[in-house]
Amino acid sequence: MQSQRMHQELQAEVRVIVEQINYINAELIKETNIVDLLKQEYSQQRSKLLDLVPASTSDVDHLAEVILHLANRPKLLHQELDQIRRHKNDLQQQVKLILTKFLNLLQILLQDKNINALERLSLGQASRVESLEKDIVELEGILYDTEVETRQLRESYKLLMHQIHHHREQVPKPHRDHRTSPIDEASHECVHPIAELVPEVESIPHSKPHRNIKDKFNQTAADLIQSFQKRRCGNTSMSSKRQKTARV
Known part of the structure; x- marks a missing residue:
């Protein structure tokens, strides 16, 4: 059991x-x-990993190139900046040369313009000098004529005064009771030969001889002064017109 x-x-x-x-x-x-x-999964993952290795290596190479390029980029940028600075300096020098040439051309143009203006001014001044010389010649002629006329007037006036004084000495003095009587015919007849002796002065009227002679002399001098002033005004107006035309 x-x-x-x-x-x-x-x-x-x-x-x-x-x-x-x-x-x-x-x-x-x-x-x-x-x-x-x-x-199986390991084998699959291993195959995938092996497939990815070449791609990763290429990516790594590309990344390495990019990194090298980025590392060299500051140097390249610095070189480009130096080139830009040199180009800028060249452009500035060219601009300076252009400006100097332009200023030289402006100076030449201004000099030509000033020369032309001076030539026109010199021509205007020459014409003005010629007109002034003509005016001076005319004024000298007028002055000479006035001097000649004044000399003749003085001589005629002296001769007249001498004849009047001589006539006064020859005329007998009236008596006291005949002071208000008129001048006789003999004294009137003596005045005419006195006037005939002076060719420069016109015949003197019978009444108030001293006053008429003085008025005639003053009138002649006034006419001369007035004619001289008219000529002078005409010459000044002509010279002012010439100055205006020369300025224009």
Whole structure:
């Protein structure tokens, strides 16, 4: 009985062990399947990684080139800036040369303009000098004529005064009772030869001889002064017109 019981217990333990072995085998199969799946996934990921390696290397090379370019970019920009500065200096020098040439041309034009203006002014001054010389010659002629006329008038006046004085000395003085009596015919007859002796002065009337002679002399001098003033005004107006035309 005990042996049977022990046999049954052993069979029960064997069953348990078999069940455990079956369970372990089932788990092993599952684990093997999982391992296979992991291996497949590993292989796939490895293939993907191997596919990505060339692309990553090319990207790395490109990034390295970009980094080198960016590292050299400040030097290139500095060189370009130096070129721009040199070009700017060249342009400034060219502008200075152009400005100097332009200023020289302006000076030449101004000099030509001033020369032309001076030539016109000199021509105007020359014409003005000629007109003034003509006016001076005319005024000298007028002055000479006036001097000659005044000399003749003075000589005629002196001769007249001498003749009048001589006539007064020859005429007898009237008596006291005949002071208001008129002048006799002899005194009137003596006046005519006195007037005939002076060719420069016109014949003197019988009444008031001194006053008429003085008036005639004053009138002649006034006429001369008036004619001289008219000529002078005409000459000044002509000279002013010439000045205006020369200025224009």
